[in-house]
Amino acid sequence: MQSYTIGQAASLLGVSPDTARRWADAGRVATHRDEGGRRLIDGRDLAALSIEVGQGGGGEDGTSYTSVRNAFPGIVTGVKLGDVAAQVEIQAGPHRLVSLLTREAVEELGLEVGMRATARVKSTNVHIDLV
8 A cells, every 4th residue: 555654644635744743643634654764644544634634624723724924814895707707805904815716616605795714825926027
């Protein structure tokens, strides 16, 4: 059976290696050591944990785990649904953020005007124009 290092598991789960290590230390996923002393997670155990994380959206305390550093907590101020796509507006303090996503995602999240939500921004390209 395939086994994964803590770092590989973290990458597959979308969390930091420290988070994966904490989960292993807390008994959330079983580990064993290889000949070199590295901690490994069996593939079946990692698959079960990935389903749990995907369904629960993070930790048992409701914390969201993400590598995105730019988080804008705010309130949903607009939802426009199309046949396939949707547009969601969030006002986060002085910042107005607009996100284009699938209609299915909006419905799955139950997004409505007036709900609290956090916009997370991760981009490899940011363009700035002088005014």
